[in-house]
Amino acid sequence: MIHVLKPGLLTTIQDFGRYGHQKHGVIASGVMDQEAYRIANLLVGNGQHAPVLEITLMGPVLEFQQDACISICGGDLTPMINGERVGTWKPLYIKQGSELRFGKPKTGFRAYLAVAGGFNIPLTMNSASTYIRAGIGGYHGRPVEKGDVLEPSELSPLSNRVMEQWKADAGDAGFHEASWYVGHAFNHNGYTKEPIRIMPGREYDWFDKESQNRLTSETFKIDSKSDRMGYRLTGCQLSAVEERDLLSEAVAFGTIQVPAEGNPIILLADRQTTGGYPKIAQVASVDLPRLAQMRPGESFSFTMITHEEAQRLYLQQEKDINLLARGIEMKLT
Template sequence: MTITVIKPGMLSSFQDMGRHGAQHLGIPVSGAMDTRAHRLANALAGNAAQEATLEITLTGPVLRFETPACMALAGALLSPAINGEPIPNNRPLIIRKGDILSFGVRQAGARAYLAVHGGYDLPPVMGSRSTFLGGGFGGLHGRALRKGDVIPLLSALPEGGLDSLARTLNDMRIYLPAIVGFASRETLRLLRSHHTPLFTEQSLKTLLSTPFRISPHSERMGYRLQGPRLSMHEPAQLLSEPTSFGSIQVPADGNPIILMADRQSTGGYPKIAHVAAIDVPQVAQGLPGDTLRFREISLEEAQSEDVRREQAFARLDQELGGFHDLLRTATT
């Protein structure tokens, strides 16, 4: 029950919902950059949200399935195909022994997520299968995929009955609310930070009225932004404190950094704002050169959006319940 890596792609690594509870030890949370797409791929493949997916960045891998499986892709549109035939995102699909999954031209987004029913057979490290590339642990040998890697699976589908199962999946109608799908917003929503009063009023106005461009020096640790400099009323020495996904730090050069999945566990730079959790996945799908605009919302509005997202995932899980039961019955 394995998958063979024929080509690794630009950067393909296994991620889950993150390695929580170890930041006090200096261990980053890591996990999927776009948690919404990660969760959607898992739901469509009949997995729990915490199951690891393969995070695929820009140029996808070429993978040969050595066993039949049910798979699903979500997130960026990277022109996926099985044996050269185009396949859609956001659908559970049957893939047979010997089939080749490949990717082509990027159409939108930066990161896609591949889930396989039953999950990947990877050893958890500190309770997570996420790959921390900087530390060299988690995922598959603590690194991105390489040519010739063999990825073990936890379960497989039997050879018999695949045609019938494929027809059942093809006939399924799946309604995806916009809040759980891949979508683009013109303006990202922000919340003020407890450090916001340290910045000049003009800096906050600039952040909320001026477009910023994603710098080429952006990666899983943080997205550096290019635009007008943001400044404080006066220099201040701050105690280091825990960091969070989506916080916008401003170092001495005045160029903001949005902290992402592999962010450091603590930091002492002042934080002018936080990207609302509902919009962090859109940041993760951005590319160097893309423009980001921001607007302020209240904590109550941000919490309301989080509730809406969780309700949408709960409805989706309920809708897919019969399909999940079918997969569990068929899986060996």
Template sequence: MALKVKNPGLFTTVQDRGRYGHQAEGFSPAGAMDYRAYMLANRILGNDPNAAVLEMTLHGASFEVLDDVIVAAAGAQMPMQVDGEDVEVGTVVPLEKGETLSFGAASTGARTYLAAAGGFNVQPVLGSASTHTRSGIGGFEGRTLKAGDRLKTGGGSVAPGITKIKDFDTDDIIRVIPGQQFDRFKENLEPFYGTGYALTKDCDRMGFRLDGAVIEAAGGHDVLSEPTQLGSIQIPKDGKPIILLNDRQTAGGYARIATVALADIPKLVQKRQGDEIYFKEIDVEAAAELFKKEMEKIDSGGYFEPNSNFASHRRQLSRKIERIMKR
């Protein structure tokens, strides 16, 4: 065991890249909502690309360190501390047995990913460690973490980094491609593209309900149920968009005006209640090129920069000196 949960935070789950190939059986993919932050947290530790991490939402968790372990966090800016001492998100952080790792409320963004060397070890379900809380499968007993839970890691040695993860650029523009029932909305596109939409309190891993201009559909908003996909934007009878996300239902019966470009999913899922977004239409080819460039940047280390903060090294040294003095 490496970590024991002291305070689980607001909504903390085990996630990996997702559970794919089972939507026909009724299982949505789940998985880390911000795939970019997830991948970078694993990458800086040299983990397997599909290693399980902890996804913390809005307010992070705290942990007792049960065994020496090396961690890294990426995503929203949650204050991160070891024994009350500030540690920088986006860096490699060695932890020693007996220390306390804690995260506070996010100052910007919504989701932070905590990775550990070797990944978190949980029993996979249908080939994935991802938690889907609505169906109670995957992750840690199919649920959010709670106080007292003990987490295993794969372990491994990682040198304290000379690099760190860059802060992510963000704006309010969400690029979309036309959806399956786009033709139903051709006469009413101005409100969709010309005004902003605010995230409501009804935003979670299943989807984001938005508030703003009403969108009318020619021929009605209902369609025969069809398979859903990540980023689908449904327009139900009230005319307010719903963006389907990782824990979405596997089939839906509302007309879909557009689909969020995969490259903009990380930006979207870091938004929070009250934030306003604006939709911009692009074509399929442009969306594919944007995603290709995003993945190339992640894989090539384009999101890393030199780390000139050696606080983690100094903290380790001071801890060793303290232990020697107590002998």
């Protein structure tokens, strides 16, 4: 069992998302950074879609009342076990009675804590993801709070082997760190700030030439009113050529829509299923994880790529993750 001593800023159980019910108006939810999420699970021998804790900026304090194998991927929010700094993007063995806490955030905005076996959370509509407004999924439909008790599910044979081996390696110590970690091709927080790649949206042509140019030449700042539903961008206004009414239709993770006042909004994991604002662009799937790690207050720019290129980049990224998955499995066995 894992006791929550302090919940942190916003700590929720998430998985890949709640798919199949968007036609009922049920939002997809799920992790913001799918790449870090999947790798966190791989590092502890889980299936890629097991439930994890999504930790936002200021992490929780957790007391482990059992031995566990964990990993923390995504932003480096300065994890410490029993007061000692531990690494991210690697498997960690943590002994019963040890305490995991987070310090001052170093890079990124969200970290993913995976535990071997995955968190034992009943599925609601095929998913463990927390949908706060509807009060479903996750830990009783809400972010974790002080006093909550989280339980890992049964270990996979792979996780079990890893656990036994590291238990031996740890000896009397409160934890044990793997000597290796996932290199920075995936650790996008260490990247320089390259522009976020986008492709034209369905109503791109509704915008005047100047707005189209500004979209890729100016910088945008993530407003403090941003959340898991969407990033509100300020710094540069975009305007449609004519005031036309748009009938509500489906939107997706990464859709950039522009309300009448001109400040674009990038729709994220907790987006509504449909929207009625003109869609100027769409973030390429390959860059969504990097976007999810940006903090409110940060500035960035966009660069336009083709729909074809976005597809190729996505497939390449999937190939890379599959290769990594095989590499991790070899390391663990």
